[in-house]
Each structure stands twice: as C-alpha cells, then as structure tokens.
Amino acid sequence: AVVYDATELTEYFHAQVPQKPEHPILIDKFLEHAVEVDVDALSDGKDVYVAGIMEHIEEAGIHSGDSACVLPSYSLSYDHVANIAAQTEALARELRVVGLMNIQFAIKGDDIYILEVNPRASRTAPFVSKATGVPLPYLATQVMLGKTLEELDPWSLRKGGFVCVKEAVLPFQRFPGVDVILGPEMHSTGEVMGMGPSFGEAFLKSQLGAGQALPQGGRIFLSVNDRDKPYLPEVAQKFAELGFQLLATRGTAAVLRQRGLDVEEVLKVYEGRPNIVDLLINHEVALVINTASGKHTAKDSKAIRHAALMFKVPYCTTIAAARATATAIGSRRDEVHVESLQEYYAREARG
Known part of the structure; x- marks a missing residue:
C-alpha cells in the first residue's frame, strides 16, 4: 500500500495487521518528484564498461519495469552523469563483479541515492545492446569464460548519434475494471523501443509501438492531485502552445487560470451531468492527464x-x-523518419 498521511497509515494497520500479526511491516519512504536512473555495466573484475545510463520518464516510485526510459539521458546534467558513472565503476570493483551488473539510482536536487545494486543481467540489457550496438549478453558470456574487457574492447563497438526510448506495454485493455494507475508493483507484460534523432521523435515512436496513438489536436483533460498542481501549468502551457483546448475540473482549472491559461471547466463524475466521463464516452476528449494520490483520490x-x-x-x-x-x-509536426537499426548504425559509422 502507498500511504500519504497518518490517517491512511492507521487505516492500513487496522485493515491488514490483525489478520497477520506475525508478519513484519516494511516501511519505505518515497522520494517524491525524484528522477530514477537505471545503469547497466559490464566488468571483468578489474576494468568496468558503463554500457548505458538510462533516465526514467516516470519519477522514482513507479516500478522500473513500468516506466519508460531514455538513452542517452535527456535532462540530467553532465556532473550527475559523470558522478553516476564513477559510482558504478567503484561499486563493480568493490563487489568484484565478473559479468553484467545493474544499478538503480534516484536523483533529487543534487543528491544521488542508490536504490539497489544487482550483480546480474537486467531486463534493460537487450535494450541497451540495441541502443548502443554493443552486444552485452555475448560480451558478458566471454568475460565469464575468462576474456578481459581489454581484449573485447566494447568501447570501440559503441554506436551513437541517436536517441532511444524503451516503453512498457501494459495489459490493462485485457482486464476490464483494473485501474491503470502506476505504482511500485509491476504490471507490464512487454516492452517496445522507439528510435530517432531527438527525444521527442523517439518517445513518439515508442508510444505508437505500445499502442498509444497520440493526438494532434482537440481537447485535453487535466485533473491532478494537490502535490502535482505546482508542476501542471508548465505542462498545460506546452499543450496550449500546440493548439490543444484545455479542459479541467474545478480545482485544477483554478490553478491554471491563476497562471493566465484559458481553461474550460467540466464536472466531476459525482457533480452531475454532463461530466468528464460523458465527454469521454462521446469521444469529445483527445487526451487525458490524470494523477491520483491517496486511496480516496484514486477511487x-x-x-x-x-x-x-x-x-x-x-x-x-x-x-x-x-x-x-x-x-x-x-x-x-516535423517529418518523422522510420529506419531500421542497421540504417541508424550505418549512418553513424559514415558520420
């Protein structure tokens, strides 16, 4: 359970603990609005090759298997990337890893937290291999059989000059009634990859691959929890500049109007008809942005x-x-190119 205040914590204990009083309770604190970073590395016990530093799109607290991620990172500073690379190398040497290793970091402000270190291959290894042109599973096998990184030289195999986005494929369409909200438990049943010269194009392709055809215009509905409201005007402004009409519930609309944005107000489900669900049923909304906080808001x-x-x-x-x-x-709005992996590699080699 994810709890946001003392009342929700008390409710959880009253509901769950009496049934299984012998079980320990693990309490973790989430880093709200922190950036999560996945790192894959290959080590022979002496040298370390940092294969990929992937920035998650969703913030820390969303299961890494459900979060989209981008390689190379699109918003991390050079200092953060360099610091993470140095920490990865130090951990690989200290743990005497021979083979692949995955580390998950979180960045909040200038603080870097280590969430977990896994001295094994991760689900991101195939993605990083395709995104960089370096066959990590093959090289890891060679290292475990006695080869050194100096002999294999993965640095010389690396391709670049493009952006890759890994997106989770979620099965919610097959389970009517299941809430689509993301959290610390993994829901995804697959992954797709988008590739392009920019982050925007790569993310667009990843969404198409995952089954989300993003609209080019129309009404966009916005309703977010109180913790997200300070961050919403910047996002709403972007959509307004793209020509979308903003549609929001009363509280969210008030926040956006304070920032000078033109917003159409719509009723919540329990406030009467026609409400936001009626508009969705009538195909009058092109995109939904909806974040939930505690149990009651989610409901x-x-x-x-x-x-x-x-x-x-x-x-x-x-x-x-x-x-x-x-x-x-x-x-x-710009021309989107579709090319094979081999064409990307060949163009980078020529460049």
Missing part, C-alpha cells in the same frame, strides 16, 4: 481512467509522462 478518479481505457483515449497518469507526451506531439 474518485478511477472512473475517468477506466473510461479513457474503454474508449481508447490516450492517457498519462504522471506529470513526467505528460511532459514527455507534449514534447513527442510537438516533434510530430
């Missing part, structure tokens, strides 16, 4: 997310995903 907005899913309206359940979606839609 109130579940009907909105369920309707978006049922009527195939693209949706975002985090501010970070909404921000990336705006960038992707903006990139579609």
Whole structure:
C-alpha cells in the first residue's frame, strides 16, 4: 500500500495487521518528484564498461519495469552523469563483479541515492545492446569464460548519434475494471523501443509501438492531485502552445487560470451531468492527464481512467509522462523518419 498521511497509515494497520500479526511491516519512504536512473555495466573484475545510463520518464516510485526510459539521458546534467558513472565503476570493483551488473539510482536536487545494486543481467540489457550496438549478453558470456574487457574492447563497438526510448506495454485493455494507475508493483507484460534523432521523435515512436496513438489536436483533460498542481501549468502551457483546448475540473482549472491559461471547466463524475466521463464516452476528449494520490483520490478518479481505457483515449497518469507526451506531439509536426537499426548504425559509422 502507498500511504500519504497518518490517517491512511492507521487505516492500513487496522485493515491488514490483525489478520497477520506475525508478519513484519516494511516501511519505505518515497522520494517524491525524484528522477530514477537505471545503469547497466559490464566488468571483468578489474576494468568496468558503463554500457548505458538510462533516465526514467516516470519519477522514482513507479516500478522500473513500468516506466519508460531514455538513452542517452535527456535532462540530467553532465556532473550527475559523470558522478553516476564513477559510482558504478567503484561499486563493480568493490563487489568484484565478473559479468553484467545493474544499478538503480534516484536523483533529487543534487543528491544521488542508490536504490539497489544487482550483480546480474537486467531486463534493460537487450535494450541497451540495441541502443548502443554493443552486444552485452555475448560480451558478458566471454568475460565469464575468462576474456578481459581489454581484449573485447566494447568501447570501440559503441554506436551513437541517436536517441532511444524503451516503453512498457501494459495489459490493462485485457482486464476490464483494473485501474491503470502506476505504482511500485509491476504490471507490464512487454516492452517496445522507439528510435530517432531527438527525444521527442523517439518517445513518439515508442508510444505508437505500445499502442498509444497520440493526438494532434482537440481537447485535453487535466485533473491532478494537490502535490502535482505546482508542476501542471508548465505542462498545460506546452499543450496550449500546440493548439490543444484545455479542459479541467474545478480545482485544477483554478490553478491554471491563476497562471493566465484559458481553461474550460467540466464536472466531476459525482457533480452531475454532463461530466468528464460523458465527454469521454462521446469521444469529445483527445487526451487525458490524470494523477491520483491517496486511496480516496484514486477511487474518485478511477472512473475517468477506466473510461479513457474503454474508449481508447490516450492517457498519462504522471506529470513526467505528460511532459514527455507534449514534447513527442510537438516533434510530430516535423517529418518523422522510420529506419531500421542497421540504417541508424550505418549512418553513424559514415558520420
């Protein structure tokens, strides 16, 4: 369970602990609005090759298997990337890793946290291999059989000059009634990859691969929890500049109007008709941005997310995903190129 205040924590204990009093309770504190970073590295016990530093689109707290990620990172500073690379090399040597290693970091402000270190191959290894042209599983096998990184020289194999985005494929369409909100438990059943000269184009392709056809115009519905409201005006402004009409519930609309944005107000489900679900059913909304906080808020907005899913309206359940979606839609105004992996590699080699 994810709890946001003392009342929710008390409710959880009253509901769960009496049934299984012998079980320990693990309490973790989330880093809210922190950036999560996945790192894959290859080590022979002496030298370390940092294969990929991937920036997650969704913030820390969303399971890494459900979060989109981009390689190379699109918003991390040079100092953060260099610091993470140095920490990865130090950990690989200290742990005497021979083979692949995966580390998950979180960055909040200038502080870098280590979430977990796994001295094994991760689900991101195939993605990093395709995104960089370096066959990590093959090289890891050679290292475990006695070869050194100096002999294999993965640095010389590396390709670049493009951006790659890994997106999770979520099965919600097959399970009517299931809430699409993301959290610490993994839901995804697959992955797709988008590739392009820019982050926007790569993210756009990843969404198409995952089954979300992003709109080019129309009404965009926004309703977010109180913690996300300070970050929403910047995202809403991006969509307004792209020509979208903004549609919001009363509280969110008030926040956006304070920032000078033109917003159409719509009723919540329990406030009467026609409400936001009616508009979704009538295909009058092109995109939904809806974030939930505690149990009660999640329950109130579940009907909105369920309707978006049922009527195939693209949706975002985090501010970070909404921000990336705006960038992707903006990139579609330019010409989008479709090329094979081999063509990307060949163009980089020629360049």
